[in-house]
Amino acid sequence: MASWVVSKVSTSGLVDHVVSNPKQLAITALTAIFGYVVVICIYRVYFHPLAKYPGPFFAKVTSLYDFYQAWSEHRAHNVLALHRKYGPIVRYAPSKLAFSEPQAWNDIYAYKANVRKSDLFAASQTSTETDTFSELYKEPALKKRKVLSYGFSENSLRSFEAYMLDQINIFCHQLVSPSTEKVKDMSLWFNYLSYDIMGELVFGKGFGMLTDPSLRYILDLIDSTVFSYLLGGIIPWLHKSGIMTLLQPRMYADRMKFVAESTKRIVERIQLGPKAVGVNNRKDFFHHLLNGVDENGNPLSTERLGAEGVLLILAGSDTSSASLAGTLFYLMQQPTCLKRLREELDSTFASIDDIRLGNPLTGCVYLRACVDEALRMASAGPGISERTVLKGGTVVDGEFFPEGTTMGAGGWASSYNQKYIRDCDRFWPERHIPGEVMSQEEIQLARSAYWPFGMGARKCVGMKVALNELHLTIARMVYLFEFTPAKPEEFKKNFEILDHQNPKKYGPYVTFSLRQGRKLPDMKPTELQEE
Template structure:
């Protein structure tokens, strides 16, 4: 058939017939691709849910629902320590995989492309989301000054200042309660506001007074709602399409309230950054010395080779990161610790006894060997970080050309790999009775043959990754641990705590209520996974000592 005849034949096909042909082609292509993915694909023999093997869109459902951490935990319980959870994605729950993927400086991986969507609203990438390893290393070196040992020590005074405000509010509630002296408080909300105030002081040189004022209280809600939006967007196979329009008027319409909240959150971070820059410039003009908070180091950072500082969009992305990372882990962990301690009276009694034996007054509670020597209290923090990690899902990495070996499997280039904190933290291989709050699992038994042995504790630490590990691990880990230790120690020193005898109809208990898998345990603090965590409660009662 001649070319002219083919053209004439094509021209004779109606529009409806063209649509049918295109649909048939799309169906045939997808069927062929699906058959390839479950038979001939390099990952075909690795177990996992069937739908996940043929499509990446299942992730979008789990991301939108806030249950991705539960899905990963369920999948590993059913299929084992390595699960194919996408056409080109693998999830692991072994300490060896954790070290292979995240620990080595020369690991043949980079951050997955989903990170390009996280801070797209700023027009740049934060230190956390930047994919280029050299750029990340340079930016991390700059920020590391804000989290040095001396910076952590100097930050203790700001933690204590905000604690005084928090405890004054609880004591006022205690006086209002009458003769009993027991104050009823939603510690989830209070920990949110408290950690946000501490973050403002450490990141921008001023607290936001969330504990005492409504002005900034909307921001934690904006952060959660915006994180829900970007978390869902990140897991779409076509996320790259939206990167340039995340903050556009169009996205505000099609993305609904979460998209608008995401923009509002970044606008808030932009406002804080601009005010901080104005303050820094004003001090420079007056030859006054500014307090060296995190933003100070960002503003004065220079690349040692090129002399280039951060662009404004890069500063904006990191300011947004500091607000989120500086408040979420602490508030989630403290709320979880309080939830579990008030539901485990023996653990609460032991932690309280230990702290009150170590310190005679609040002024004595500071970083150092005495605080670190409160081994049971520190174990309570480690257990809260295990059982309710603030970032519960995996931090995905893309395997680079040449591939890599993980747990005896050769993983080809282009595969996304990861270890979810919630999933590995609930693996019975490392944590017997993983859904039980047992601080004892972090302290070796004194008698030989009793649980836990030194090897049991070593295994628990090997799989413990609430701050991730390696060169991409949380830069603010030491700052967060200082804040967690001082806050919990002072809370146990200055207050008795207990679970209310009865909850009001609308009071958040914090535990599971639904019958679905993962939401059915009343004594488990429930997390909603939108990269960072949403949660409610716990409501408890406190009484000044």
């Protein structure tokens, strides 16, 4: 009994001593924190379920490694470098793995895969309701996606072609207009075009970026918004606690401003009602949303309409502009490719107005090969589309992974997979044409390694719109214009894309002039032509 009393008194005295001595208290606290960190590091390096997979030391012990790579804008490039150093499976965060083998794409993204989207995507939720993109679970997402699919149906896309061409025609006029700058940063101009096309598709009228410079500030807002989604999603508590807002106040102010601007445009369209809009009663995307119902058979709520509208603005335009900029860049970098494409178009079309969807455009084999190669090399989705394993675990590339593991295949890493894609750093459209430089088997093997529009249940719903825009724009530009590089030195290396979740890019810097015998297309809008 006495010994117990002495022990208690001694312990109490020790506590009183520590509390009354701030220096000792600080040392004790730091020692405890250091000990905790050491224990966590030892566990994550040696005893974690993913301990056997290679990767940088700091990636194994803290998500701050992944956060830093994202902050530096080279997250996708870093994943490629890790694969080239460590192999087909790399650990890029304590509970995250990146894969580069083609089989992994099927195992992770197929319809039956036992996974959901990772918590990274929750950071992109802009409303009290999730949209198709921020919905983490597959079944609810498929139901939400069904509503969107009406706007991307074959009938909708056919009726939309004329309005897409209206914007492409404006774009072509602006490239040689004396009222615009002579040297053009084509990443910006392709952004203007893509956003105006999305405005036509979603709201029934373009945003006006091609012709009104005062509206172009929204591009910076969009980039900040998407980048904030990525940073906030990697370490969710930084986003939820408000720390990220303190670290990047301008980025988050831009995000709020973008949501406000988008909401204003969406509310204006909702007020027009569910009827078709315009002189010709055209059915824009919001026509389908306003006439759609949710999974319970009820009209879509205002919150849901707003969320889907913001998603369409964000996802449907910047990605197309990256592939357009990449295609133009590589055609200018490789004059023999540009020459062959120009000869194909010149021999196929008698005038600019003949370049439309369907035949004979679909028969332009080299055009399609150039676009396919640019989609590979200038990936619109350079990063990892993360998935988290659900209860029961899953098997990827022959190995079992437990519940809670986050995994994915990197778009950039897959597109530059040396094992499956010969001369992967070279722009080589011929690789997509069977029998020219590769057999059909080699082509299929290479294509199994990368998926520029994703695959499975969450495959890009707007893929056909993007491809239509790419083929029409590139064909009309190459047919009409001579391209003169304003910064020849930029073509000494490959086109650079920074990873902001959506691609961030600059250039190519080009001056344009009409080819001999060519004239610009008619600028009269489709609606006025059909009155």
